[in-house]
Amino acid sequence: MRRVWRLLHYIRPYALYSLISMVLMAIVGAMQALRVFLVKPIFDKVLRPDDQSPNFLTFRVPFIERTVDMHFLVPNHFHNAWSVVAYVLITSAVLKSVCDYVGTYLVNYAGFGMITDLRNDLYDAILRRSVAFFQKHSTGVLLSTIINDIERVQLAMSSIMADFLQQFFTFVFLLCVAISYGRKMAWVLLLFLPVVVSSARRIGKSVRTTTRKGQDKLAEIQNILHETITGNGIVKAFGMEHWETARFRKAAGRLFHANLRSVSVQAISSPLMDAIGAVGIALLLLLGRDRILHNVMTTGSFIAFIMAVFMLYDPVRKFALFYNSFQQALGASVEIFRFMDAEDDVIEKKRAFVLKGFKDSVRFEQVDFAYQSEGEMKQVLHGIDLDVQRGEVIAIVGPSGAGKSSLVNLIPRFFDVTGGRITIDGHDLRDVTIASLRKQIGKVTQETILFNDTVRNNIAYGQPDVPQSRVEEAARMALAHDFILNMPEGYDTMIGEKGVRLSGGERQRLAIARAILRNAPILILDEATSALDTESEAFVQAALSNLMQDRTVFVIAHRMSTVRKATRTIVLEDGRITESGTHDELMQLSGTYRRLYDLQFDALDLEQLTATDSAEAEVLEGNQ
Numbered sequence: 001m002r003r004v005w006r007l008l009h010y011i012r013p014y015a016l017y018s019l020i021s022m023v024l025m026a027i028v029g030a031m032q033a034l035r036v037f038l039v040k041p042i043f044d045k046v047l048r049p050d051d052q053s054p055n056f057l058t059f060r061v062p063f064i065e066r067t068v069d070m071h072f073l074v075p076n077h078f079h080n081a082w083s084v085v086a087y088v089l090i091t092s093a094v095l096k097s098v099c100d101y102v103g104t105y106l107v108n109y110a111g112f113g114m115i116t117d118l119r120n121d122l123y124d125a126i127l128r129r130s131v132a133f134f135q136k137h138s139t140g141v142l143l144s145t146i147i148n149d150i151e152r153v154q155l156a157m158s159s160i161m162a163d164f165l166q167q168f169f170t171f172v173f174l175l176c177v178a179i180s181y182g183r184k185m186a187w188v189l190l191l192f193l194p195v196v197v198s199s200a201r202r203i204g205k206s207v208r209t210t211t212r213k214g215q216d217k218l219a220e221i222q223n224i225l226h227e228t229i230t231g232n233g234i235v236k237a238f239g240m241e242h243w244e245t246a247r248f249r250k251a252a253g254r255l256f257h258a259n260l261r262s263v264s265v266q267a268i269s270s271p272l273m274d275a276i277g278a279v280g281i282a283l284l285l286l287l288g289r290d291r292i293l294h295n296v297m298t299t300g301s302f303i304a305f306i307m308a309v310f311m312l313y314d315p316v317r318k319f320a321l322f323y324n325s326f327q328q329a330l331g332a333s334v335e336i337f338r339f340m341d342a343e344d345d346v347i348e349k350k351r352a353f354v355l356k357g358f359k360d361s362v363r364f365e366q367v368d369f370a371y372q373s374e375g376e377m378k379q380v381l382h383g384i385d386l387d388v389q390r391g392e393v394i395a396i397v398g399p400s401g402a403g404k405s406s407l408v409n410l411i412p413r414f415f416d417v418t419g420g421r422i423t424i425d426g427h428d429l430r431d432v433t434i435a436s437l438r439k440q441i442g443k444v445t446q447e448t449i450l451f452n453d454t455v456r457n458n459i460a461y462g463q464p465d466v467p468q469s470r471v472e473e474a475a476r477m478a479l480a481h482d483f484i485l486n487m488p489e490g491y492d493t494m495i496g497e498k499g500v501r502l503s504g505g506e507r508q509r510l511a512i513a514r515a516i517l518r519n520a521p522i523l524i525l526d527e528a529t530s531a532l533d534t535e536s537e538a539f540v541q542a543a544l545s546n547l548m549q550d551r552t553v554f555v556i557a558h559r560m561s562t563v564r565k566a567t568r569t570i571v572l573e574d575g576r577i578t579e580s581g582t583h584d585e586l587m588q589l590s591g592t593y594r595r596l597y598d599l600q601f602d603a604l605d606l607e608q609l610t611a612t613d614s615a616e617a618e619v620l621e622g623n624q
Contacts, residue, residue: 014110024103029169031096043300045081111158130346140223149332156329171315178308210262211331217255355436368419395566402572442520450499456491478513
């Protein structure tokens with residue numbers, strides 16, 4: 001019920017539209033029942049011209065035992081039975097059509113509106129989660145929740161809801177007609193109520209469970225799709241098309257069987273209602289025959305009653321389907337609200353301090369960091385002490401898995417420390433707002449992230465109103481302006497998903513231009529040049545040199561030329577700082593740094609490194 005109330009909470013902004021649609025659907029139900037009500041006067045008056053009694057549009061209201069004369073609905077100039085019935089039939093049909101159209105539109109407006117709000121809130125909740133959240137949940141699962149689970153809820157709260165309201169009010173008014181004409185016979189219908197309700201509840205519970213399983217299997221397929229489409233180059237390079245096809249088909253088979261289980265449960269509803277309805281109608285025919293023989297009711301009354309019962313069958317049968325649809329929506333909402341309610345690892349304090357700028361230093365004070373893996377805490381960093389003054393360039397080197405990325409990811413609070421603290425200008429990072437903290441930090445990652453948009457919008461990411469002149473200035477500093485002008489539409493050229501239409505060096509220079517335009521005083525740089533040729537690497541290194549000017553830089557260094565330019569270099573081993581100093585100081589220690597330095601020069605062609613450094617110098621000189 002808590003999930004039901006949460007879903008209904010989203011209908012509040014559209015309450016007026018929902019209320020109007022309910023009134024209109026009530027009119028639709030009343031007009032539907034009015035047609036059945038007219039069956040009695042048609043058989044007893046219209047088809048019997050000899051009976052000219054005037055008051056034949058009277059309705060006995062059930063439960064309060066009061067008779068209402070409905071002739072006030074008909075203009076006074078209509079007198080005979082045929083004209084009165086014809087007028088009511090035509091008028092009710094027109095009114096029903098108008099109310100049906102407007103009511104269906106309004107209920108769908110409210111339904112689609114609330115689903116749009118729900119989808120927006122879900123996307124906002126997921127987008128604001130910490131990095132750890134995205135490490136725990138695959139892309140396919142998140143996409144499936146935002147698209148498929150929301151779609152299930154949307155179906156129930158829009159088109160199904162419109163049909164439900166119409167059928168509900170039709171059921172209510174038809175029941176009144178049935179009780180008015182059938183009287184004691186109508187109470188026979190109550191005998192079947194417990195069977196209908198209990199069976200619908202059992203089926204609905206099973207539908208909710210099987211729907212959730214089906215959605216999970218669909219998420220699995222979307223995850224495979226995402227992996228194989230984004231990684232299609234690796235799939236082709238390793239010749240894994242057949243293996244991936246087999247993996248996809250197995251997942252599709254699991255989805256197929258999950259959907260069959262769901263359908264097998266849902267399909268019980270209609271046959272069950274058919275059987276119950278047939279038994280009920282057969283019993284009513286037996287009772288009705290006896291009452292007509294004893295002149296307790298007229299033929300017209302019985303035909304109207306039995307028609308009302310027949311028409312009641314359709315809403316009752318659909319109620320089971322509606323119930324199943326709502327159970328499917330509830331099943332889908334489990335994952336929606338699970339993601340919305342997930343507790344974040346990084347939480348902003350109430351009344352947190354707004355960081356106005358960066359003036360002094362970034363300090364690590366006895367910092368420990370651990371993360372949970374398979375139910376156990378894995379320690380990554382141990383007792384890190386580091387004081388970085390404004391304008392310093394700190395190079396971080398160390399073997400793979402030493403904790404270099406974890407260290408720099410603590411600065412923008414992608415993760416929180418598990419021991420000690422990190423301060424910026426004396427303020428604990430946990431005491432300042434996340435937005436103001438990250439405003440001070442620019443980042444260029446090893447994996448260049450670009451969007452399927454224009455060159456300009458990628459450089460001006462997050463700053464759509466920035467002047468074109470500043471965008472071009474940033475591109476010039478990143479040595480990207482010239483190749484951008486050579487593109488078909490210049491800065492308005494679409495670069496494709498992840499910048500697929502650009503070379504590796506061009507992608508990196510656009511990412512550097514984006515960081516330059518952001519103009520953050522602190523820069524986190526994960527150097528990535530190993531996949532580039534000498535000329536491209538020279539351009540990227542020259543662009544990075546421009547980017548690093550007058551900034552406090554934390555760089556995970558892969559090239560020793562970068563390390564030599566650093567103010568200070570720290571060596572991380574097993575999550576601890578084992579060496580710290582300038583290039584020359586560390587070379588004299590003959591420790592891990594010296595070993596890594598020698599290994600790099602042994603593994604690489606010294607002439608190539610010299611050529612790259614010379615090319616970089618030429619690029620910088622040409623740029624100046």
